Amino acid sequence: MSDYKLLIGGRLVAGDTTMPVVNPATEAVIADCPRGSAAQMDEAVAAAKAAFPGWAALPIAERRAAILRLADALNRRAEEFARLLTREQGKPLAESTAELAYTEAFLRSLATLDLPVRVVEDGERRRVELHRRPLGVVAAIIPWNFPLLIVAFKLPLALLAGNTIIIKPAPTTPLTTLRFGELCAETLPPGVVNIVTDANDLGARLSSHPDVRKVTFTGSTETGRRVMSSAAATIKRITLELGGNDAAIVLDDADPKTVAPQLFAGAFMNAGQVCLAIKRLYVHERRYDAICAELAALAEAAVVGDGLLPDVRIGPLQNRAQYDKVLGFLEEAGRDGRIIAGGAVTGGPGWFIRPTIVRDIADGARLVDEEQFGPILPVIKVTGIDDAVRRANASPYGLGASVWSSNPDRAYEVACRLEAGTVWINTHLDFGPTIPFGGAKQSGLGVEFAEEGLAEFTQLTIINRAISRAN
Numbered sequence: 001m002s003d004y005k006l007l008i009g010g011r012l013v014a015g016d017t018t019m020p021v022v023n024p025a026t027e028a029v030i031a032d033c034p035r036g037s038a039a040q041m042d043e044a045v046a047a048a049k050a051a052f053p054g055w056a057a058l059p060i061a062e063r064r065a066a067i068l069r070l071a072d073a074l075n076r077r078a079e080e081f082a083r084l085l086t087r088e089q090g091k092p093l094a095e096s097t098a099e100l101a102y103t104e105a106f107l108r109s110l111a112t113l114d115l116p117v118r119v120v121e122d123g124e125r126r127r128v129e130l131h132r133r134p135l136g137v138v139a140a141i142i143p144w145n146f147p148l149l150i151v152a153f154k155l156p157l158a159l160l161a162g163n164t165i166i167i168k169p170a171p172t173t174p175l176t177t178l179r180f181g182e183l184c185a186e187t188l189p190p191g192v193v194n195i196v197t198d199a200n201d202l203g204a205r206l207s208s209h210p211d212v213r214k215v216t217f218t219g220s221t222e223t224g225r226r227v228m229s230s231a232a233a234t235i236k237r238i239t240l241e242l243g244g245n246d247a248a249i250v251l252d253d254a255d256p257k258t259v260a261p262q263l264f265a266g267a268f269m270n271a272g273q274v275c276l277a278i279k280r281l282y283v284h285e286r287r288y289d290a291i292c293a294e295l296a297a298l299a300e301a302a303v304v305g306d307g308l309l310p311d312v313r314i315g316p317l318q319n320r321a322q323y324d325k326v327l328g329f330l331e332e333a334g335r336d337g338r339i340i341a342g343g344a345v346t347g348g349p350g351w352f353i354r355p356t357i358v359r360d361i362a363d364g365a366r367l368v369d370e371e372q373f374g375p376i377l378p379v380i381k382v383t384g385i386d387d388a389v390r391r392a393n394a395s396p397y398g399l400g401a402s403v404w405s406s407n408p409d410r411a412y413e414v415a416c417r418l419e420a421g422t423v424w425i426n427t428h429l430d431f432g433p434t435i436p437f438g439g440a441k442q443s444g445l446g447v448e449f450a451e452e453g454l455a456e457f458t459q460l461t462i463i464n465r466a467i468s469r470a471n
């Protein structure tokens, strides 16, 4: 019997059926996890709808205090959750520990935001105020790469604004989120947070449900399109954080020994399964051989294995489907370019691929043009800044990008030409709750974090009062 439970209407309940959850490092089943049914999903939406008026009517300070209680409760179980996260997701324990710390930090920081009434005109003829009101029931659909952190991108903003929420974890990484549900049951009124798992079969039900007013979705661009179309029938508000194919550009004045370790970290965190990871590296021809050699040395030195073991830097791919997909990229990469480090780990168990560096590859190869979402980095030679910018921008994606140079002014000029939601200089993957985050082009719609992100969980209502001489 599983001790993991769904959270519906404040009660921790069994799923109508169960499903196995597998540790990607061992391929062993680690839990018989509750699997929600369509009826349970509907129950969760009804519970969130019923809880909404009471939650929305609370003063914002009380909602803030509740989110902070949740952060405190998480802090007390952070170590236990980090180990579970590594077991279900695969990332090294140090990365899971960091994910827990970031989750708590996002809860705490986003809870400090406010929703003041803004007066835009206060004249003789009228007084016009902007109010930000909650929307109602919010659906949060989560991917498998940062199962808990991405919950913390969405939950505090939704709740602070006065909405109630249904969280649907990804089917291969539901366990830490269900444990988080235990904390929600302890710290929040019934129905404010509901958590229902699925086997990849209830997302559409949620995103088309007539009682859901907003969908905040993080996942692939392909699924994002489906969410967008199923939200259309009832004109739901949507925020989409989708796929990326981030380009990093190394200028001819960058020092290979300085930048290579940072580029490596930016590409291979969480075995490359990061929306904002460096996925294409464009290097000036004068630095090309040196950067390739530095990256290959780092790749050879990285310890690959079960994330619970000490010193492991690269864990397994999170699930079998992703592993097979990345193996396909690997095979083609050997034809389209030259692999100078890495490759598949054979002999199992576990879905491991060593950090792989591919040189002498160019645009047109699938590894360059598509999102690999795994530990394989293509390194492309460019002849100058215009060449690099043109190639970097020639993508349907536009999540992040970065420029690397020893001359910050030169790098800044290049940064201003890149089409992405976030452009970094001499860093990559640097983000936080006070910095709005969103994708350009097909990498997303809308933003998360900060005041801009909070606004997306609200309905802007204008109160326009005529001032007559009589009153």
Ligand code: NAD
Pocket (backbone or CB within 6 Å): 141, 142, 143, 144, 145, 146, 168, 169, 170, 171, 200, 201, 202, 203, 204, 205, 207, 218, 219, 220, 221, 222, 223, 224, 226, 227, 240, 241, 242, 243, 244, 274, 275, 276, 371, 373, 399, 439, 443, 444
């Ligand atoms: P996915 O799109 O396959 O799944 C994401 C979630 O959507 C899962 O919970 C899934 O069950 C659910 N889902 C599936 N079909 C649905 C439907 N028809 N309607 C509603 N929901 C549905 O993505 P994934 O493979 O879990 O995650 C990897 C992808 O996510 C990559 O492309 C990555 O770049 C992207 N991602 C983006 C960000 C970002 O912030 N931009 C962050 C993390 C991951």
